[in-house]
Amino acid sequence: MLFRGPTKANPSRVSSHSVESQRCAQAIPRGVPTPGRVVACRAASAYAGSAYSADPAGALAALEEENKLLKTTISDAKAAIMELETQLKASGIPLPAPENSPDLMPTQPEDFWSPAMEVPYNYEYKDRYGAISPIPGHDGTECFSWDATLWGFAEHFRYRWRRLRSIRQAIEDNEGGLDNFTKSYNRFGLNRGMHEGRQGIWYREWAPGAKALSLIGDFNNWTPKDAHWAFKNTYGVWELFLPDGPDGTPAIPHRSKVKCRLETPDGQWVERIPAWIKWATQAWNEIQFNGVHWDPPETGSPGEIASDKKYTFKYPRPPRPRSLRIYECHVGMSSQEPKVNSYLEFRRDVLPRIRALGYNAIQIMAIQEHAYYGSFGYHVTNFFAPSSRCGTPEELKALIDEAHRLGIIVLMDIVHSHASKNTNDGINMFDGTDAMYFHGGPRGFHWMWDSRCFDYGNWETLRFLLSNTRYWMDEFKFDGYRFDGVTSMMYHHHGLSYSFTGNYDEYFGMNTDVDAVVYLMLVNQLLHDMFPNAITIGEDVSGMPAFCRPWHEGGVGFDYRLQMAIADKWIEVLKSHDDHSWDMTAITHTLTNRRYAESCVSYAESHDQALVGDKTIAFWLMDKDMYDKMSVPGKGPASAIVDRGIALHKMIRLVTLALGGESYLNFMGNEFGHPEWIDFPRDNTYDPSTGRFIQGNGGSMDKCRRRWDLADSESLKYKWLLAFDRAMCHLDKAFGFQGAPHQWISRADSADKMIVCERGDLLFVFNFHPTRSYTDYRVGCNASGPYKIVLSSDEEVFGGYRNCSKDAGVTFVAQPMAHDNRPFSFLVYAPSRTCVVYAPAGWVDSEADRKPHGIAGLAVRDLGPYFAR
Numbered sequence: 001m002l003f004r005g006p007t008k009a010n011p012s013r014v015s016s017h018s019v020e021s022q023r024c025a026q027a028i029p030r031g032v033p034t035p036g037r038v039v040a041c042r043a044a045s046a047y048a049g050s051a052y053s054a055d056p057a058g059a060l061a062a063l064e065e066e067n068k069l070l071k072t073t074i075s076d077a078k079a080a081i082m083e084l085e086t087q088l089k090a091s092g093i094p095l096p097a098p099e100n101s102p103d104l105m106p107t108q109p110e111d112f113w114s115p116a117m118e119v120p121y122n123y124e125y126k127d128r129y130g131a132i133s134p135i136p137g138h139d140g141t142e143c144f145s146w147d148a149t150l151w152g153f154a155e156h157f158r159y160r161w162r163r164l165r166s167i168r169q170a171i172e173d174n175e176g177g178l179d180n181f182t183k184s185y186n187r188f189g190l191n192r193g194m195h196e197g198r199q200g201i202w203y204r205e206w207a208p209g210a211k212a213l214s215l216i217g218d219f220n221n222w223t224p225k226d227a228h229w230a231f232k233n234t235y236g237v238w239e240l241f242l243p244d245g246p247d248g249t250p251a252i253p254h255r256s257k258v259k260c261r262l263e264t265p266d267g268q269w270v271e272r273i274p275a276w277i278k279w280a281t282q283a284w285n286e287i288q289f290n291g292v293h294w295d296p297p298e299t300g301s302p303g304e305i306a307s308d309k310k311y312t313f314k315y316p317r318p319p320r321p322r323s324l325r326i327y328e329c330h331v332g333m334s335s336q337e338p339k340v341n342s343y344l345e346f347r348r349d350v351l352p353r354i355r356a357l358g359y360n361a362i363q364i365m366a367i368q369e370h371a372y373y374g375s376f377g378y379h380v381t382n383f384f385a386p387s388s389r390c391g392t393p394e395e396l397k398a399l400i401d402e403a404h405r406l407g408i409i410v411l412m413d414i415v416h417s418h419a420s421k422n423t424n425d426g427i428n429m430f431d432g433t434d435a436m437y438f439h440g441g442p443r444g445f446h447w448m449w450d451s452r453c454f455d456y457g458n459w460e461t462l463r464f465l466l467s468n469t470r471y472w473m474d475e476f477k478f479d480g481y482r483f484d485g486v487t488s489m490m491y492h493h494h495g496l497s498y499s500f501t502g503n504y505d506e507y508f509g510m511n512t513d514v515d516a517v518v519y520l521m522l523v524n525q526l527l528h529d530m531f532p533n534a535i536t537i538g539e540d541v542s543g544m545p546a547f548c549r550p551w552h553e554g555g556v557g558f559d560y561r562l563q564m565a566i567a568d569k570w571i572e573v574l575k576s577h578d579d580h581s582w583d584m585t586a587i588t589h590t591l592t593n594r595r596y597a598e599s600c601v602s603y604a605e606s607h608d609q610a611l612v613g614d615k616t617i618a619f620w621l622m623d624k625d626m627y628d629k630m631s632v633p634g635k636g637p638a639s640a641i642v643d644r645g646i647a648l649h650k651m652i653r654l655v656t657l658a659l660g661g662e663s664y665l666n667f668m669g670n671e672f673g674h675p676e677w678i679d680f681p682r683d684n685t686y687d688p689s690t691g692r693f694i695q696g697n698g699g700s701m702d703k704c705r706r707r708w709d710l711a712d713s714e715s716l717k718y719k720w721l722l723a724f725d726r727a728m729c730h731l732d733k734a735f736g737f738q739g740a741p742h743q744w745i746s747r748a749d750s751a752d753k754m755i756v757c758e759r760g761d762l763l764f765v766f767n768f769h770p771t772r773s774y775t776d777y778r779v780g781c782n783a784s785g786p787y788k789i790v791l792s793s794d795e796e797v798f799g800g801y802r803n804c805s806k807d808a809g810v811t812f813v814a815q816p817m818a819h820d821n822r823p824f825s826f827l828v829y830a831p832s833r834t835c836v837v838y839a840p841a842g843w844v845d846s847e848a849d850r851k852p853h854g855i856a857g858l859a860v861r862d863l864g865p866y867f868a869r
């Protein structure tokens with residue numbers, strides 16, 4: 001069945017009458033509001049005005065609907081006006097000078113494809129929370145309806161369901177429910193509160209092994225007074241209240257450095273950063289980090305960015321997309337210059353790039369504070385503190401709010417799979433004992449990552465991690481998470497030196513850490529209940545069944561699994577085989593090898609392949625030629641290696657997007673074939689798992705950045721890859737093929753090196769052959785009628801030769817001639833190392849990219865049939 005909307009006419013059934021009707025309709029600018037639309041706007045305004053006092057929520061909904069309608073009308077009108085002006089200019093007709101109004105000024109294509117959100121002046125956004133649902137009464141085997149072979153492991157599922165039920169019941173009985181339990185960041189650490197009728201600051205810390213504990217910092221000159229010593233309750237929690245001064249001045253001023261000083265069980269005195277600290281900084285002349293009491297005394301107006309005012313969110317969270325196009329990014333290394341970039345610079349310089357490319361989500365790495373910058377954020381020391389290298393907590397909030405204004409979902413790469421073993425800056429051995437939040441003994445150490453492993457069966461560990469998950473959603477308005485290292489969490493062997501073959505015994509037995517799996521079920525319940533549009537992605541390489549089935553069915557509860565095998569497959573192909581030996585069947589099998597009814601995020605490469613010691617796809621393809629042979633023709637020497645690399649880079653990404661999953665990910669800069677790996681400033685060190693010496697780089701930041709100037713240069717070929725990535729993303733916006741239920745591979749021919757596949761209404765034709773082009777090559781399809789080229793990697797703007805171009809305007813009529821097990825077929829020209837996408841002719845406009853709102857190289861009429869951001 002084709003992916004068609006119920007209200008859209010079948011574009012494949014085109015008669016001469018319907019074509020003429022379309023021409024007539026095109027004579028009227030799309031943006032001109034009809035009387036009906038105006039009436040609808042006025043009706044909404046009238047309802048809002050009359051009903052506000054009786055039903056403010058209903059009035060707000062009506063105003064929001066009116067706002068959407070007006071924005072659509074204005075956006076369409078702008079596009080129509082700009083198109084008309086372009087035609088008038090081409091005819092030599094002078095135009096009147098534009099009025100000084102932002103609504104009448106020229107817009108960019110992203111204003112048409114990704115219009116920015118608008119809210120009333122001084123509007124303040126507040127979350128609307130969902131309710132925590134009870135545990136269903138079944139036995140945890142509801143997910144078996146999707147896979148009957150799981151019945152052989154029913155007892156395992158029942159056991160973990162009983163564990164989930166017992167933990168939830170204990171939370172209800174002892175903590176006042178999951179909602180209250182997961183807001184513990186309002187109780188632990190430093191928080192404003194009352195005691196015996198006085199305002200002040202409470203400090204609470206779980207440190208059961210400590211014999212004594214005090215709070216020190218700038219506020220007491222790092223020497224505790226009698227009133228600065230805490231008392232321990234029966235649960236091992238130390239409590240201290242510091243009242244405000246007579247004039248209302250807080251005992252600990254905003255931005256004060258703080259630590260706790262405690263006596264360990266063996267009598268040693270140590271200093272620790274509070275485990276729940278909300279900011280931690282490292283002074284330029286200090287080695288260690290210090291906790292910082294972050295409590296701005298003033299609150300800014302919505303959207304106001306001020307150094308010492310609490311940020312007030314202005315823009316609502318964007319609606320959950322039907323599929324994700326994720327731009328994986330690292331704020332610190334996002335500058336063109338060799339420096340640590342800031343949240344505000346990323347907000348100003350990088351977010352507009354992401355919007356223009358057509359991605360609808362960003363996945364930000366290295367947010368949680370990490371003392372060692374070179375860990376890429378994966379050795380977390382301070383779980384509740386955003387990295388101070390990039391700015392303040394309020395500046396991170398401003399970045400997220402701006403992303404929401406641009407309609408971009410913001411995901412956080414969260415690390416709950418392990419923690420830094422750093423005792424000076426982190427939570428390892430916080431009270432002097434080996435365990436606390438972690439397993440004691442060898443089980444508590446990850447031998448390959450040189451880090452600590454959490455004990456997910458420990459009550460306070462559950463409080464800490466669940467509250468941490470809630471905190472970033474509540475306080476910073478993240479829209480969801482990519483959970484790092486989930487495979488390491490779920491198995492006692494951490495997935496190390498272990499090959500998963502798909503045998504279910506590997507997933508449901510003594511190797512499984514049930515406590516960790518139950519924690520993941522709890523965290524997915526929390527997020528999806530409290531934040532109904534939350535998105536969770538799990539980095540799991542094992543392929544555990546029911547990983548992406550809802551928790552209330554007995555599944556683990558993730559929305560997506562990262563399809564990690566795809567990137568490994570591409571590296572294997574590029575590393576081990578010459579072009580003539582590429583196996584199309586093996587490639588398509590890897591791309592489509594995912595569990596039924598469990599969604600995946602595909603990617604050709606992520607940050608893993610961009611790190612020093614590995615190679616990006618661009619580097620595998622072009623290697624050293626990227627340094628001096630990337631000039632466009634006429635500007636420098638030609639290179640057959642570069643020509644091959646650019647062609648295959650485009651094809652690899654499009655076939656991954658078309659077949660690899662229900663969503664897609666790209667790492668920052670890889671879209672244009674960034675020529676350098678990522679090398680964080682680092683000193684000489686040793687690999688903890690092998691003892692191998694690793695040469696440092698002298699602390700250099702030269703390769704810890706992104707060379708945007710290369711992509712922006714008109715004289716370099718990087719611009720071709722950038723343009724293709726942009727067109728590819730907007731093709732998905734227009735046709736929604738990633739989210740389409742219809743996917744079919746009709747040909748995977750290793751002799752011809754051809755892949756022909758369908759996704760949604762589109763037909764994709766890939767010719768990976770290094771030398772052979774095919775004339776009159778028959779391709780099967782699922783629907784009859786006329787097709788046209790909507791995207792071709794052979795366009796000049798993508799560095800192609802225009803042998804197969806949308807500009808030819810050729811109509812391909814699918815005839816009822818069965819081919820490759822498809823009911824219809826037509827003949828195409830398939831040039832060597834080229835990918836071409838065919839769409840129903842009614843939605844193709846070869847002139848689209850010449851219009852003011854056009855995307856270079858993309859032939860989509862208007863916004864396409866299934867446009868969604």
